[in-house]
Every structure is written in structure tokens, then in C-alpha cells.
Amino acid sequence: MTILEAARKLNAEVIVEGDAVANSIRHVVASDLMSDVLLVDDEDILLLTSLASDQVLRTAHIIGAVGVIVVNGKSLPTSMVQVARDLGITLIKSDKNKFDACIAVHKALESA
Amino acid sequence: MSDLPKSYVSEPRLNGEGTEQPAEPLVLIEMIQRLKVRDVMTSKLVTVVRASPLREVQSLMKAKRISGVPVEEGGRFLGLVTINDILRALEGGYIDETCQKHMSTKLVVLEDDMPLSFALRYFENYHYGRFPVINREQKLVGIICQRDINRALLLELANELNRLESEWVLSKATAQPYNLYVLREFPVSKYDFENAGKAANKIKQILQEKKFPPKIIRRIAVAAYELEINLCVHSDGGSLSWQISNGRVEIIATDSGPGIFDLEWACKDGNSTANEWIRSFGFGAGMGLVNVKRVADEFEIESTVDVGTRVKAVIYIDAKLKDEI
Numbered sequence: 001m002t003i004l005e006a007a008r009k010l011n012a013e014v015i016v017e018g019d020a021v022a023n024s025i026r027h028v029v030a031s032d033l034m035s036d037v038l039l040v041d042d043e044d045i046l047l048l049t050s051l052a053s054d055q056v057l058r059t060a061h062i063i064g065a066v067g068v069i070v071v072n073g074k075s076l077p078t079s080m081v082q083v084a085r086d087l088g089i090t091l092i093k094s095d096k097n098k099f100d101a102c103i104a105v106h107k108a109l110e111s112a
Numbered sequence: 113m114s115d116l117p118k119s120y121v122s123e124p125r126l127n128g129e130g131t132e133q134p135a136e137p138l139v140l141i142e143m144i145q146r147l148k149v150r151d152v153m154t155s156k157l158v159t160v161v162r163a164s165p166l167r168e169v170q171s172l173m174k175a176k177r178i179s180g181v182p183v184e185e186g187g188r189f190l191g192l193v194t195i196n197d198i199l200r201a202l203e204g205g206y207i208d209e210t211c212q213k214h215m216s217t218k219l220v221v222l223e224d225d226m227p228l229s230f231a232l233r234y235f236e237n238y239h240y241g242r243f244p245v246i247n248r249e250q251k252l253v254g255i256i257c258q259r260d261i262n263r264a265l266l267l268e269l270a271n272e273l274n275r276l277e278s279e280w281v282l283s284k285a286t287a288q289p290y291n292l293y294v295l296r297e298f299p300v301s302k303y304d305f306e307n308a309g310k311a312a313n314k315i316k317q318i319l320q321e322k323k324f325p326p327k328i329i330r331r332i333a334v335a336a337y338e339l340e341i342n343l344c345v346h347s348d349g350g351s352l353s354w355q356i357s358n359g360r361v362e363i364i365a366t367d368s369g370p371g372i373f374d375l376e377w378a379c380k381d382g383n384s385t386a387n388e389w390i391r392s393f394g395f396g397a398g399m400g401l402v403n404v405k406r407v408a409d410e411f412e413i414e415s416t417v418d419v420g421t422r423v424k425a426v427i428y429i430d431a432k433l434k435d436e437i
Binding site: 032033034035036037038039041043049051053054055056058059061062063064079087 | 305306308309310312313316326330333334337338341391393394395396397398399400403406
């Protein structure tokens with residue numbers, strides 16, 4: 001399942017389409033602590049977070065994530081959209097809370 | 113965020129139309145982050161006191177060719193008389209009255225240790241011709257106008273050009289062209305979350321362009337990012353430098369304080385001095401140095417309290433890759 005397919009399942013809004021939209025999601029990390037995200041060694045990660053800051057995208061870029069879904073309907077700062085474009089990271093916004101978003105992604109991955 | 117100057121906290125984030133435009137040369141962005149307001153401001157101040165008549169200010173403006181005069185008494189900054197105040201006084205016929213009555217007192221000021229990028233944003237947001245500069249003790253230490261910024265940037269650009277030219281000569285002189293790929297240094301300012309991580313992102317992009325193996329890139333990027341965030345969060349400001357030479361990548365973070373009291377403690381999982389404000393950005397879990405050690409083949413740290421800290425992480429590049437390049 002690609003990140004755009006995940007966005008459709010979550011009924012989420014795609015803000016920026018990045019470079020890895022065709023990659024299949026292989027792992028999901030849900031965290032607001034970027035320090036923890038940086039400890040993950042997996043490839044093609046989908047990052048779910050309720051943190052709406054540039055650092056989320058910078059972290060996603062460092063770990064080569066396929067993209068970021070910001071949950072809880074957080075409003076995204078303009079700078080975040082620009083950083084996503086600059087770094088080629090897919091940025092998605094979902095109104096679901098993190099728990100429900102995780103369940104929805106898990107179900108979608110199982111049926112994919 | 114209690115230990116932050118108020119103006120740092122209240123500032124809006126940069127939007128995409130600010131200084132973050134992708135078309136802006138990286139060298140210029142680095143420069144406006146590295147330079148502090150104190151490096152650019154005019155510190156030889158012409159000031160008056162509250163009892164000074166506006167006519168005296170008018171004469172000073174004419175003689176010194178300036179458009180704003182701070183009102184200061186015993187180092188305390190009390191107000192500013194601008195050329196507009198003088199024009200109004202001439203029109204209103206009160207040019208012989210004192211500054212106390214007519215000076216501007218609702219003022220936006222800059223602090224001397226703010227990065228130049230803050231000053232540029234202030235000029236964009238407030239449309240004032242100049243800003244008084246105060247230090248941490250709230251004393252007036254200078255004044256900054258756009259002319260000062262232009263002058264400083266031109267000088268710095270000339271220096272940077274010289275540096276790049278010498279680097280180019282150095283790389284030309286190297287017998288093996290890939291023995292030394294890159295040697296760069298990025299300034300990192302304290303609490304500058306707006307820019308923290310940019311250096312690591314840039315390093316990753318360069319390595320991807322050079323087609324390094326993804327796993328090596330990931331380790332280098334993680335080490336660089338963690339060290340960069342550490343500089344932003346824990347230091348009084350410093351620099352992140354990196355170089356690729358002899359089949360290894362070396363990343364060095366150096367800062368000018370405050371130093372680490374207990375190195376052993378700081379390098380253990382979960383130990384951190386970060387406050388809640390830093391944690392709200394997703395950092396400060398006490399995993400930074402641990403993670404750098406994890407991804408690095410060599411790790412060194414030295415620190416002296418009140419002097420500074422230097423962390424070096426080395427990552428070996430695949431020998432096969434070395435042969436290919």
C-alpha cells in the first residue's frame with residue numbers, strides 16, 4: 001500500500017505529494033518524539049504524529065520515510081508545507097486522532 | 113520556555129515567502145544565521161537625554177546624517193526620536209520642546225545576540241527604518257538599520273567567496289580527486305528550531321547526489337541531525353562541520369558552552385537536561401548522544417564546563433564504494 005492509498009483509506013487530505021509516493025509502506029511509526037523516530041532502522045516508514053512542526057519533516061527526511069501523516073486535525077504551519085516541498089516528503093493531514101488513525105492504517109495494510 | 117527572551121517566543125514562524133525560499137543561495141542563508149545582530153549594528157551611538165530639546169536632535173541628525181536618535185540616561189534606553197518626530201515638531205511649532213514629551217516610547221527592540229535572520233524579519237514585519245539594540249541587561253548597546261545589514265553582508269560575501277576559492281584550489285591540488293570530497297561548516301544557533309536540521313538535510317542530499325549506499329547515508333544523516341539538534345537545544349550556539357576523506361565521513365559538533373558537567377551521565381539512555389518547551393518540539397528525550405554512538409564507527413566527546421563541548425562521530429564508507437568512486 002502506498003501513502004496515497006493510505007490517505008484515501010483515512011479520508012485524509014494530501015497537502016504535498018513527495019518523491020516516494022509510489023513506494024509501498026513497509027513499516028509504520030506513530031510517535032510525537034522525534035528522538036524515538038530517529039532510533040528506528042526500518043526502511044519505507046510511514047510516520048504518524050500529532051506534532052505539526054518543520055522538525056517532523058526534517059526527521060522524516062533523515063530516516064527516508066515515505067511520508068508523514070499529521071493527525072488530530074492539527075493546522076499545519078505554512079513553513080511546514082514549504083519544508084515538505086523542499087525535501088520531497090509527502091505531507092498528509094488527518095482529522096482522526098492518533099489511535100484511530102493507527103487502527104485505520106493497520107486495517108488498510110492488512111487488507112492490502 | 114521561561115529562559116527565552118520574550119521576543120524569541122512571540123515571533124511568528126517563517127513562511128514559505130520568507131527567507132526560506134528555495135532559490136536563495138545556501139551560503140546566504142548560512143550567513144544570516146551565523147551573523148549576530150551585534151556583528152552588524154552600529155555601536156558608536158549618538159544619544160540625547162529626555163531634557164534635550166528637539167532642536168538639538170534636529171542638529172545632531174543633520175551633522176551626523178542619521179535619521180533616528182535614541183534617548184538614553186545612565187545606560188537605560190528610554191525612547192527614540194525619529195526624523196518623522198522632528199518633521200511633526202517643525203510643522204506643529206514645538207521644535208524647542210524637550211524630547212521627553214514627544215519621543216516614541218512604544219518601541220520594538222532587538223537583542224544583540226539574536227541571529228541576523230531575526231533582524232531581517234523585523235524589518236520585513238514592522239517596516240521601521242531602524243531598531244535599537246539592547247543587551248541581556250536591557251542596556252542600549254547599538255542601533256541597526258538596513259544600510260548596516262547591506263554593508264555587513266557584502267563584507268561577509270567577499271570573505272565567503274575567498275574561502276570557496278581557496279577550497280577549490282585545495283581540491284584541485286589533491287592528487288586523488290575523491291580523497292577529499294566535501295569540507296563544510298554550518299553554524300547552529302541556540303534555540304533556532306526554525307533552522308535546526310537544515311545542515312543534516314543538506315548533508316543527506318549531497319550524499320544522495322553522490323550515490324552513497326542508502327544505509328551509510330542514513331547513519332551519517334542520523335549522526336549529523338542528532339548533533340545539530342543537540343547544538344540547538346543544549347549549547348549557546350556552535351557549528352557542525354563535516355568532511356569526507358580517506359573513505360570515512362567525519363562529523364564534528366563544536367560549541368562555545370555551557371559544557372557538560374557529567375559526560376558519562378549525558379551519554380546514557382534517557383538522561384537529558386531538556387525542558388518541556390524543547391520536548392514540545394519532539395526532542396530532549398536524552399537519546400541524542402546515545403543514537404550518535406549507535407550509528408558511528410568512532411565516537412569521541414570532550415567537554416569543559418563554561419568552555420564548551422566537542423563531539424566527533426566517524427562513519428566508515430564501504431570499501432567497495434571507495435573503489436567505485
